Amino acid sequence: MRLINRTPPARLDLVLKAAPFVLLALAYTIAAIARHDANAGDKVLPTLGQMIGGVREMLFTRDLATGQYLMLADTIASLRRLLSGLGLAVVISFTLGIVVGMIPYAKRLLLPFITALSMVPPLAILPILFILAGIGETAKIALIALGTAPYMLRDLVLRVEELPRPQLIKAQTLGASSWQIALRIVIPQMLPRLIDGVRLSLGPAWLYVISAEAIAAQDGLGYRIFLVRRYFAMDIIIPYVLWITLLAYIFDLALRALQTAAFPWFAEAGRQ
Amino acid sequence: MTHSPPAASVLSVRDVCKTYAGRQILERVSIELAAGSFLAVVGPTGCGKTTFLRMLMSEEVPTSGTIALDGRKLPDEPTADRGVVFQRYSVFPHLTVLGNAVLPLELAAAPRFGRLFGAARRRAEATASAMLEHVGLGPAAALYPAQLSGGMQQRLALAQALIRQPRVLLLDEPFSALDPGTRADIHALTRRLWQETGMTVVMVTHDISEAFSLGTRVIVFERPIPDDAKRGARITHDIPVRRRTQRQPAALPLTPASLTAAPLTACPPAACPPAT
Numbered sequence: 001m002r003l004i005n006r007t008p009p010a011r012l013d014l015v016l017k018a019a020p021f022v023l024l025a026l027a028y029t030i031a032a033i034a035r036h037d038a039n040a041g042d043k044v045l046p047t048l049g050q051m052i053g054g055v056r057e058m059l060f061t062r063d064l065a066t067g068q069y070l071m072l073a074d075t076i077a078s079l080r081r082l083l084s085g086l087g088l089a090v091v092i093s094f095t096l097g098i099v100v101g102m103i104p105y106a107k108r109l110l111l112p113f114i115t116a117l118s119m120v121p122p123l124a125i126l127p128i129l130f131i132l133a134g135i136g137e138t139a140k141i142a143l144i145a146l147g148t149a150p151y152m153l154r155d156l157v158l159r160v161e162e163l164p165r166p167q168l169i170k171a172q173t174l175g176a177s178s179w180q181i182a183l184r185i186v187i188p189q190m191l192p193r194l195i196d197g198v199r200l201s202l203g204p205a206w207l208y209v210i211s212a213e214a215i216a217a218q219d220g221l222g223y224r225i226f227l228v229r230r231y232f233a234m235d236i237i238i239p240y241v242l243w244i245t246l247l248a249y250i251f252d253l254a255l256r257a258l259q260t261a262a263f264p265w266f267a268e269a270g271r272q
Numbered sequence: 273m274t275h276s277p278p279a280a281s282v283l284s285v286r287d288v289c290k291t292y293a294g295r296q297i298l299e300r301v302s303i304e305l306a307a308g309s310f311l312a313v314v315g316p317t318g319c320g321k322t323t324f325l326r327m328l329m330s331e332e333v334p335t336s337g338t339i340a341l342d343g344r345k346l347p348d349e350p351t352a353d354r355g356v357v358f359q360r361y362s363v364f365p366h367l368t369v370l371g372n373a374v375l376p377l378e379l380a381a382a383p384r385f386g387r388l389f390g391a392a393r394r395r396a397e398a399t400a401s402a403m404l405e406h407v408g409l410g411p412a413a414a415l416y417p418a419q420l421s422g423g424m425q426q427r428l429a430l431a432q433a434l435i436r437q438p439r440v441l442l443l444d445e446p447f448s449a450l451d452p453g454t455r456a457d458i459h460a461l462t463r464r465l466w467q468e469t470g471m472t473v474v475m476v477t478h479d480i481s482e483a484f485s486l487g488t489r490v491i492v493f494e495r496p497i498p499d500d501a502k503r504g505a506r507i508t509h510d511i512p513v514r515r516r517t518q519r520q521p522a523a524l525p526l527t528p529a530s531l532t533a534a535p536l537t538a539c540p541p542a543a544c545p546p547a548t
């Protein structure tokens with residue numbers, strides 16, 4: 001049979017899916033053991049035990065300076081920035097995306113400008129944000145919003161334009177005003193697509209969180225990673241990276257679940 | 273139902289031409305359409321049937337010439353007095369069957385939110401449900417369009433377009449994606465709805481037998497010189513259709529023979545000589 005027609009049997013499914021993860025963990029363990037055999041004090045590839053020790057330290061020991069549990073405080077600080085920045089970006093890009101996608105005057109006025117704006121590398125304007133807004137939370141949240149909004153906005157404009165023209169004509173022949181078309185036809189069909197946009201923007205959003213924290217912050221997951229790098233504390237860095245990855249993965253799963261639960265028609269219509 | 277007496281033209285198309293980028297598509301098209309008539313428009317692919325219909329729904333403007341609805345110039349944009357059904361994309365994928373049927377009523381009654389609540393909503397849903405029952409979609413009310421067959425989707429599109437009783441119903445090859453059995457059913461439904469409402473219908477089709485079985489009048493669009501960009505399509509035939517034996521099948525005893533004979537009484541093209 002052709003390769004493109006061969007599908008793995010059900011019992012192999014989980015094995016195949018888990019294999020790369022298991023292989024990576026195995027390779028790491030072998031390398032770590034080898035390095036520790038050569039040098040018992042190796043810090044570059046900590047063993048599982050060392051990492052558990054590092055995590056335990058970050059989770060359950062109060063920081064001397066702040067009196068906080070650091071990993072919890074870091075997670076809360078980073079998530080707050082991520083959600084504020086992404087939330088701001090979603091509100092702005094959804095509103096503008098619908099307006100620009102639907103109204104020709106708004107499109108002529110704003111689309112070239114937005115397209116130009118989206119070419120500005122967000123990290124390059126971080127110094128400007130710091131100068132304008134200080135190195136507090138505002139600049140970080142602005143960076144995340146500026147970094148993710150243009151993409152989501154342009155994506156939404158394209159999605160609105162993709163709506164079949166007959167649908168909009170049909171709505172008008174049913175007597176709908178522009179406002180009613182936005183409310184009943186366009187916005188409801190854009191919401192599940194917005195979720196897709198947010199899912200794809202999660203990666204960049206995390207990138208900007210970590211960057212902003214690495215450059216100027218007193219807490220946060222990115223701040224911590226870059227801080228402990230000075231002591232070669234791989235037993236903290238690696239668990240932190242895994243934790244960030246897990247958080248991002250959970251968000252992605254949650255958004256996908258929300259999409260199927262809230263918009264049952266979306267997958268059906270996509271299949272047609 | 274009794275057909276309304278021949279009134280003044282509902283649609284009046286005068287000397288309409290349409291050019292796209294220097295290419296003449298339609299040329300001096302004129303037609304007066306009486307109230308309650310069912311006009312079928314046929315012609316080869318690409319001759320401008322859809323263009324003609326799009327001008328009737330104000331999605332396109334004629335390059336020259338005028339179109340009037342009930343004696344007044346056509347509005348510059350689509351309005352509720354002209355309902356449409358397209359071949360595809362006529363219903364809203366994010367609304368259930370009932371949601372699709374209620375939508376026109378909600379749009380009319382709730383300008384601010386386009387949505388009805390409470391008792392008003394229940395009344396609108398009752399009206400919409402009755403309409404759905406009428407077109408045979410009662411049991412499908414809770415489904416989404418993607419869960420319907422093509423024929424059911426078009427039934428829904430018809431119901432949705434008719435629920436606010438537009439002055440004219442415009443159909444662009446609404447049944448050409450359907451298989452023959454489904455098509456026969458939906459032809460019967462279309463004829464019934466047209467007879468009940470007494471509405472004026474313009475239907476574009478490339479299926480000549482469909483045109484003659486549904487239409488009360490069939491017009492043919494054709495280019496005089498097929499490859500000449502300077503010459504557009506014109507109305508080359510304008511054929512009134514007389515359905516002589518419309519009520520006959522019901523009067524006959526229901527024998528298998530009369531059942532098979534019934535469809536033939538609906539005037540096949542060959543039996544309808546052009547009345548010039």
Ligand SMILES: Nc1ncnc2c1ncn2[C@@H]1O[C@H](COP(=O)(O)OP(=O)(O)O)[C@@H](O)[C@H]1O
Nearest residue numbers: 292293297315316317318319320321322323324
């Ligand atoms: N928006 C448009 N711009 C340019 N040419 C068009 C446009 N719409 C239709 N045409 C052309 O007009 C001709 C008639 O198209 P159409 O009315 O769709 O034909 P039909 O429905 O009879 O098959 C075709 O040659 C088509 O390519």
Ligand SMILES: [Mg+2]
Nearest residue numbers: 321322323445
């Ligand atoms: Mg066509």
